[in-house]
Amino acid sequence: AQSVTQPDIHITVSEGASLELRCNYSYGATPYLFWYVQSPGQGLQLLLKYFSGDTLVQGIKGFEAEFKRSQSSFNLRKPSVHWSDAAEYFCAVGPKEYGNKLVFGAGTILRVKS
Amino acid sequence: EPEVTQTPSHQVTQMGQEVILRCVPISNHLYFYWYRQILGQKVEFLVSFYNNEISEKSEIFDDQFSVERPDGSNFTLKIRSTKLEDSAMYFCASSRSENTEAFFGQGTRLTVV
Numbered sequence: 001a002q003s004v005t006q007p008d009i010h011i012t013v014s015e016g017a018s019l020e021l022r023c024n025y026s027y028g029a030t031p032y033l034f035w036y037v038q039s040p041g042q043g044l045q046l047l048l049k050y051f052s053g054d055t056l057v058q059g060i061k062g063f064e065a066e067f068k069r070s071q072s073s074f075n076l077r078k079p080s081v082h083w084s085d086a087a088e089y090f091c092a093v094g095p096k097e098y099g100n101k102l103v104f105g106a107g108t109i110l111r112v113k114s
Numbered sequence: 115e116p117e118v119t120q121t122p123s124h125q126v127t128q129m130g131q132e133v134i135l136r137c138v139p140i141s142n143h144l145y146f147y148w149y150r151q152i153l154g155q156k157v158e159f160l161v162s163f164y165n166n167e168i169s170e171k172s173e174i175f176d177d178q179f180s181v182e183r184p185d186g187s188n189f190t191l192k193i194r195s196t197k198l199e200d201s202a203m204y205f206c207a208s209s210r211s212e213n214t215e216a217f218f219g220q221g222t223r224l225t226v227v
Contacts, residue, residue, distance in 0.1 A: 034215065043118070043220035044157070044205060051213075090157065100147060100209050100216045101170055104157040 002027050004091050006105035013081050014113045021076040021108050023091030031093040033074040034102065035065055039087040047089075050074065061085070086112045116140045118219035120206050126225045127196055135191045135222045137206030146189045147207040147216060148181065150174070157205065163189065164212070196226045 003026045013019050025031065033050040048059025055067040065076045074091060091105040119138045127133045139146050148160040161171040163181050178200075180192045189208075193200055203223050207216040 032213075036218070041220070043120075044207075044218035046215055046217065049215050092157075096213070100145060100207070100212060101159050101162060102149070102157075102216070103159070106156050 002031070002093060002095075002103045004093055004103055004105035006089075006091055006108050008108045009106070010109045010111065012111040012113060015083050016080050019076075019078045019081045019085070019110070021089050021091075021110070023074045023076065023105060025072050025074065025091075025093045025103075027072070027093060027095075029096070030069060031095055033065075033067060034092040034094070035059065035063070035074070035076050036090045036092060036104075037087045038090065038107075044090065047076070081110075081112055083112045083114060086110055118206055118208055118217050120204075120219035120222050122222060123220065124223045124225070126227060129198060129226055130195050133193050133196055133224065135193075135204050135206075135224070137189045137191075137219055138187050139189055139206070139208030140217060141187070143208035143210050143217075145169075145209045145212055145216075146181075146183070147209075148191045149205040149207065149218075150202040151205070151221075152199075152202040160191075162212075169212075193224075196224075198226050200224060201226045 005024045035047040036044040047063050050057050050067045088107045088109050090107045092102040094102045121136045146163045151157045161175045162169045178194045203221045205221045207218045209216040
């Protein structure tokens with residue numbers, strides 16, 4: 001069965017520091033890959049997606065993610081975190097034949113220290 | 115920027131009552147979805163809808179659940195007889211096609227008492 005693992009439940013970083021959120025997936029073939037962010041009281045906002053092509057994808061708010069097929073990973077990165085980045089981040093995968101039946105990870109809560 | 119809107123943002127209902135959650139997808143989108151997140155658990159796929167019929171549903175989506183597109187703009191999720199375990203955040207989403215990204219609404223928090 002498909003699964004997504006986000007090993008870090010909580011992460012705390014200082015404002016201005018770099019960030020990496022980990023995501024590993026278990027899937028029969030390379031799926032579509034997504035990162036969503038949820039701020040308190042808000043819905044799920046799409047940060048970025050990987051469908052095919054360049055394995056380093058750029059998203060909104062200065063985020064990027066790298067797909068590594070050999071490691072079944074799709075880690076999210078940001079070089080310099082801002083206090084407004086504090087939120088919960090979800091990695092999700094979907095099958096290529098039906099991309100939007102998404103399987104989500106458990107989420108990582110990001111706290112930003114000033 | 116177009117967005118998916120959901121109403122109400124919070125709903126409290128008594129066990130056994132019917133509840134309807136409403137969503138207005140992005141206007142040029144053709145595929146619609148419902149997901150839910152029970153507190154402390156993962157976001158889970160419930161159902162997808164295209165061309166006025168269900169295209170896929172999960173095991174969670176049993177006979178107590180139904181979806182409808184009653185007019186050209188709304189997409190609804192009905193729970194016929196709510197149970198305590200239906201308490202969750204319900205997210206609506208839409209996409210232009212089945213292979214483009216889905217955009218989510220802000221969610222409806224359903225509390226069954």
